[in-house]
Amino acid sequence: MLLAIDTATQTISVALHDGQNLLAEQTWLAGNQHTTVLAATIEQMVAASGARLDQLTALAVSTGPGSYTGLRVGVALAKGLAAVHKLPLVGVSALDTLAAGTPYLNGGLVVLLQAGRSRLIVKAYRWRKGRWASHKSEEPQLLDWEDLLAKIDGPAFLSGEITADGHALIQSAQANGAPVHIVAAAFRLRRAGFLAEEALARLRESADQREFDAARLLPVYIKTKDVPA
Numbered sequence: 001m002l003l004a005i006d007t008a009t010q011t012i013s014v015a016l017h018d019g020q021n022l023l024a025e026q027t028w029l030a031g032n033q034h035t036t037v038l039a040a041t042i043e044q045m046v047a048a049s050g051a052r053l054d055q056l057t058a059l060a061v062s063t064g065p066g067s068y069t070g071l072r073v074g075v076a077l078a079k080g081l082a083a084v085h086k087l088p089l090v091g092v093s094a095l096d097t098l099a100a101g102t103p104y105l106n107g108g109l110v111v112l113l114q115a116g117r118s119r120l121i122v123k124a125y126r127w128r129k130g131r132w133a134s135h136k137s138e139e140p141q142l143l144d145w146e147d148l149l150a151k152i153d154g155p156a157f158l159s160g161e162i163t164a165d166g167h168a169l170i171q172s173a174q175a176n177g178a179p180v181h182i183v184a185a186a187f188r189l190r191r192a193g194f195l196a197e198e199a200l201a202r203l204r205e206s207a208d209q210r211e212f213d214a215a216r217l218l219p220v221y222i223k224t225k226d227v228p229a
Helices: 034-048 068-085 094-100 145-151 164-175 192-205
Strands: 002-006 011-017 022-029 058-062 089-092 108-116 119-128 131-133 141-144 156-160 180-182
Touching: 002 034, 002 068, 002 192, 011 034, 011 192, 022 034, 022 192, 034 068, 058 068, 058 192, 068 089, 089 094, 089 192, 094 108, 094 119, 094 131, 094 156, 094 192, 119 145, 141 145, 145 164, 164 180
Parallel strands: 002 058, 058 089, 108 156, 156 180
Antiparallel strands: 002 011, 011 022, 108 119, 119 131, 119 141
């Protein structure tokens, strides 16, 4: 049984997966309340599922990019549970989780997260072998909306965190003929159920389970004034 935790942004999502079925999932906008609500919500969700934390066989956690305030809460809790119960801990990018939750679309997929000061963290994906995948050497880019929309040179779908200003800029680009579309809102919600699915796939495919040692997991923080030097 795997517990998945995502606190990379102001949205929190947690899920419980038994390897075949998603037993429970909860996703909500928590603002900056991560510290006060995360542990209690997990305990309630696990209990409501008729399970116990000592039945866990693995953990998954979002590694960001995300805010220092939120991300460290989820990572610290996941690392603590992994250490106490001696469990593998799978880290999954928040961008990969969003991509995993998007169905096939006829075009490229661009996933984005807000990075503050009108900046975006952006990663592009292509549909390959039944799933969205990015080139292994390709790193996320830090762009503003104008740069992002200017770089799109073919049919593309945008998913992730899109603000009201972002929607307005996309509509303007569409009016000028840009081949860009917005993924439906339900698919743009970053859900721990897909984090769990991605983590389970990586556990099954791994030839060396030592890569899931909790001590090796490092979060990726969005650089803001809150990130320690």
